[in-house]
Amino acid sequence: MAGESVQTEPADGQVKNKTIGQVLAALEPDFPGISASKIRFLEDKGLVSPQRTNTGYRKYSAQDIERLRYVLELQRDQYLPLKVIRERLADLDAGKVQFTDPEVEVAEAQTTEAAAPSRTFTLRELGQEAEVDMPLLRELMKYGLLLENKDAYDEYDLAVTKVCNQLTAHGLHPRHLRAFRAAADREVDLVETAVGPLALRKDETSRARAAELAGDIAQLLLRLHMGLVAGSMPTYE
Known part of the structure; x- marks a missing residue:
């Protein structure tokens, strides 16, 4: 991203995991302007916890990326505060709910309300x-x-x-x-x-x-x- 250097490193055997640069490339189409600093901010707030290599580089699993996408969608589409998002993620971690597209959540709620x-x-x-x-x-x-x-x-x-x-x-x-x-x-x-x-x-x-x-x-x-x-x-x- 402009104004920030994104470090990557050669594959180390964790083929399925991605560097922060690869994560940005995956998220950019849906979240224009997403930056490494934004992802690190979400990490600092405990919303995502990527693995670290021996040399300190972040490695993001598919689940980490799915989690990031979910958080960003909740911020963009429902403008929820981080406290509420953290509670939703806690429910996910506890197995109470599963990852769902926020637009699907809204549509399901509307359908349920209409059917009531x-x-x-x-x-x-x-x-x-x-x-x-x-x-x-x-x-x-x-x-x-x-x-x-x-x-x-x-x-x-x-x-x-x-x-x-x-x-x-x-x-x-x-x-x-x-x-x-x-x-x-x-x-x-x-x-x-x-x-x-x-x-x-x-x-x-x-x-x-x-x-x-x-x-x-x-x-x-x-x-x-x-x-x-x-x-x-x-x-x-």
Whole structure:
């Protein structure tokens, strides 16, 4: 990588293990700008532990590379802090879970949530389920994060309420989050623009296809939003 010398050494019988330079070459296509210093930083934080040769060179096994890729994907796609990533790796080491593509994890979670029985709540029940008080619920309605005078609130409303409540612990209150309502409405408009011609057709096949397409586009917009936020995050490490 530019600005840093990457040392390698001849093969020493550990054919399956790679030098840090070879690891960088393997990761570069998916993580442009990855550097030796970044990998060493992750090693210093105890997230990967490559073997060392007698002369001190690092040697990375296939498992080490898979582990690095997993960590980098969690940082890039879910912008998780190292503490949380370390906990996930501890579960991996304990055999509680297996390596999974983070995008697959998200998709599986969404599929499970979609398949779960749909519940509805009154406003009071919503507050009890989310463990929030009525003043916060009123504030969420004031800034458009929850709809007022709704006959029944669903699990999406519950998720919104819980997340907003968690954000208040970080000093982010509903008045700070109202832009998310406007952004969500604009994204819904984009979906409707894309599937509108298909949805207007009378046949059931077209309408079913429109519903499926709307879901696909919504997921793409969510991934776009996540990628833009993750790519703009400052580095505090």
